[in-house]
Amino acid sequence: MSETAEVTVYWRPGCMYCMRLRATLRLHGLRPAMRNIWQDPEAAAFVRSVADGNETVPTVVIDGVAHVNPAPRLVVDALRRS
Structure with missing residues (x-):
């Protein structure tokens, strides 16, 4: 039995890497x-x-x-854990 991961994303406007991560999370319906x-x-x-x-x-x-500037997949996988 695993628990849902606690995930917090620190970001700023105009950051292309942040935009990429946020778009990936939205695509997967993750918030x-x-x-x-x-x-x-x-x-x-x-x-x-x-x-x-x-x-x-x-x-x-x-x-x-x-995790500083992690691959979006790492964040998606953590948020999908249940």
């Missing part, structure tokens, strides 16, 4: 928690803490583990 680092100072600080001081997005947290 993780989304945090815009330009509107959420705590989210931006978190991303900097796991990305060597940079605001590299998308950064995705899956079950408490941060």
Whole structure:
């Protein structure tokens, strides 16, 4: 028996990698928690803490583990876990 993964996507407007990830998730009908680092100072600080001081997005947290610019497939697979 497995549980649904907890997934949070940190993103910002204009980021092509974020757009690619969001489009892939929409295509699969998946809706993780989304945090815009330009509107959420705590989210931006978190991303900097796991990305060597940079605001590299998308950064995705899956079950408490941060993934900086992960392959969309990794995120899709995590969200499909049930």
